Amino acid sequence: MRHFPASATKLFYNARIITMDPSQPTAEAMAVWEDRILAVGKAEEVFPWASRKTQRINLEGQVIVPGYNDSHMHLLYWGLGMMGADLAAARSVDEMICLGREFADSNPNREWIIGRGWNDENFPGKALPTKEDLDRVSLHRPVVFTRACGHVCVVNSKALELAGIDASTPNPPGGHIDRTGGGEPTGILRENAITLVGRLIPDPTVSDLKEILSKATHAAAALGLTTVQTNDLDGAGTLSMRLEAYYKLAAARELPIRVVLQAAMPTPDDLTAYLEARRCYPVLGSNPGSHLTLGPLKLYADGSLGARTAALSEPYADAPDTSGMLIYTQEELDELVSLAAEANLQVAVHAIGDKALDIVLTSYERAKRPMPGWSARPRVVHCQIATRQQLERMAALGCVADIQPIFVPTDLHFAEDRIGADRGVYTYAWKTMASLGIHTAGGSDCPVESCNPLWGLHAAITRQDHSGNPPGGWHPEECLTPTEALALFTTGSAYAAQEEAVKGSLSPGKLADFVALPKDPTQTPPQELLDMQVAATYVGGRRVWPSVEE
Template identity: 45%
Template sequence: MDKIILNGKIATMVSKYISWAEAIAIKDKKIAKVGTNEEVLDLKSDNTEIIDLKGKTVLPGFNDSHMHLLSYGYSCRAVNLNGTESIDGIVERIKDFIKDKNIKKGKWIVGRGWNDDYFKDEKTFPTRYDLDRVSTEHPIAIIRACGHIQIANSKALELAGITKDTPQIEGGKFDLDENREPTGIFREKAIELLTSQIPEPTVEDIKEMLLEGIEDANSCGITSIQTDDFEAIPGNNFHNILKAYRELEEEGKLSLRIYEQCLLPSMDRINSFLNSGYRTGWGNEYFRIGPLKLLGDGSLGARTAALTQPYADCPDTRGIPVFTQEEIDELVEVAHNNDMQVAVHCIGDKAMYMTFEAIEKALNKSPREDHRHGIVHCQITDEYLLNKFKELNAVAYIQPIFLDYDWKIVKDRVGEKLEKTSYNWKTLLDSGVHIACGSDAPVESFNVLNGIYEAVTRKDLKGNPEGGWMPEQKLTVEEAVYGFTKAGAYTSFEEDIKGSIEEGKLADIVVLSKNIFEIPEDEIKNIEVEMTIFDGEIVYEK
């Protein structure tokens, strides 16, 4: 044996009902034996490395079912605007960034993380004129935490050629003031008008960004991710992104298993991809092509999530559907007919209605039993949509960490009636729907223990509201852990090789500081990752 792990409290996660073991033997990057200390020690050889866990809890390596790894790495190089509490705070933080980095005039400044709902005074979006207070010689573009609103200063508008005469873009918009001049606020697809002007990173740049994200993910016990990268950086060059991943794999630097959620939002893009020979499942256990990913709408916070009814707190909008019904029908059908899984970002109920209609049409024309198509986020739902998940055997990709912010705004945005049937994870799970948990990082942190805590308590990280928001929708600890392990493996068609601690499976393991199944639920967020093992090797140790 290469390695033996002893004296652990090992939750195998073979099913949602916990079974326990004491020891694991690892050989050739796989789990060779799971059992008692005595059973596993019988396999020891002279060269076997022994790890004594001294009673620590062991789980399968965590699987984040939806995030943006490259976007996370890219944001690490940008101005971090998380936690800003005013427009003035944004202005000062960008000024400090330019000064600290000594950024020359004319160079682009990109920032991310501001959220107007956290502003202490007036909760409004910044405009071009606010960013002009930072500089009129640096082009500046800052994106809201949700990723669906971007603000540009006058220099950025100039470089992008955006004026009052610029046509609006379908599936998005840029705001105009009373004089019909652009305010610098861009929503949904209109954001592309700006990002197309920002210099494209090289393959080496992409690799460095990915490595930064991989290291941070490993420190959270994550060994597998399902990541949407193809439009994370300027250029939207999926060939370069695939090249970067292949080179990292060849160099032995991938300590995450990647399942690429392929954002290809036009027929030209998806046909180019398919003509290059890519399909769901292409690749190997380190990097694999996953589903066609589509953005059906925007975000609840920015009021761009597409609703069937007007926003309760802004009756002049129902959000922004990114596609017409005909467009999403065509994209889903082409993917389905070419052996591609489909995963569609839907936060609003209108986007979900459109997506389920497209999936149902594709299945009626070309039935496929085990398609594993799904909805990413699936937040604002009614009874019809909740039932539709089971009817179409669709996967629900949920992000429990979203509750940290969303519970405070849902009723205001959609009203009390629709609130009651939204974020209904327990209802979906009890009806037999496959639920896989993720983070949507960098929109939120990919700290898995925080995600499990919020799924189980239905509270934010400050412990509010008391008793939990809609507590009848709490998941058990076992269900939440399963959602971050075996359930994630199911969504990538890989439940036979990972997601649980079983003989013959990949040796991806996380060691926790406390037994997550025995401590009070409010303490889950305080658990620390002690060690992360990937391919049988330690890739993180506290």
């Protein structure tokens, strides 16, 4: 229990505050002491907390909401993308090549030409690019362009040559090399096959990482994010460098927002290294008000729907020869989940297809049985295709669903091609999840999609793309109310990370993390959310955007 002094360090007033605290949903003023909320309520209730020394900040009628919290993203890859070619605007393979060439020409000193964000769904005839296409970017420098989903990439001949991939190379476990009729690699690599090339790309140094992470955290602050739960640890190989970069930024107070790291540790050895790192590193992460926390184990059970690598219990409607791919057997996943449970570490597993969800829930059920004291809330990241019976299993387990509403504007255009209308009914079933008592948390999976939380709100409320299609929304019975949508990115994400005591709502004793907006996002026509700009972002009562307050 912290003891508060008699007077506030800061007083924010003349605001319309949406607290997300059911005991007092709206307020006019907020008193802050250091990084915590001292009082929130009507002006006459809050002003007595101010003394002569208190700094008074007139918010000029702005709307205040709790700071947005993205429950699952890849901040480092977003930041890395800012350093590579942005291919998201390409509407054909030729346009993608032009963007790639421009980038290569303007970065003559980089050996590897990296890009990301292309999507064959946007190309005429939905044609996948090939190594011959990428050879037009460069014949001499290796080129790697990652699809928007992050689960597929296309590389040029030079990259294949450096990786030693040819007709005789077998598919690695959990991965696939696309081939021509003659067995030659086409340049498309899926899932674990990506690492055959990815491992050759020189790792950024600690100082590169600091620069990338600093850029990305400031960009997140500009969108109103005050916490990101980000999967930036990826295996034991890069663990110590990435932790060092983050710890240096945190220790120098150079992280504008709070970061909860999710650790993708795909093997028992990787996981052991992460558990060891949690013991060795300074205990910045044990303080709930800290800017840096070492969070859950993150695992991948399958791939993506777009790339047809999500594991389905029945074949794809538009590719009856495949039902996707499971990354682990049940026994392999059980082993990792129980190792984490023994260490009382939270686990978050990526599962998009219903077959993947099945093995994830089975692993959670098996880990809970021998360890009923495992207090960490198990999480399912994405949880896209889930039968009613699976959702009931999740509710019984106390499982959190980490959903990404922003997937819907993209996926609604192809999801039913992939899975057919029957399975579409129980896809992205957010309202059903809520009605069953499943805790849901909002995220973006950025850079797969934009991490602008207002776009996430729009998608959760409308289930439409940005042009308003389909009219009325895709499976509109699963649309959320504006307040439910805001809860995903505030109270929901805080609950998922087991941080609801300090984050999620603007209540006395919690962190003073909040966002100033020009209008109330719960009262604005959803279409306007797409253009709404955040006026200011505050973390621990300190403004971190538009400029960082000293």
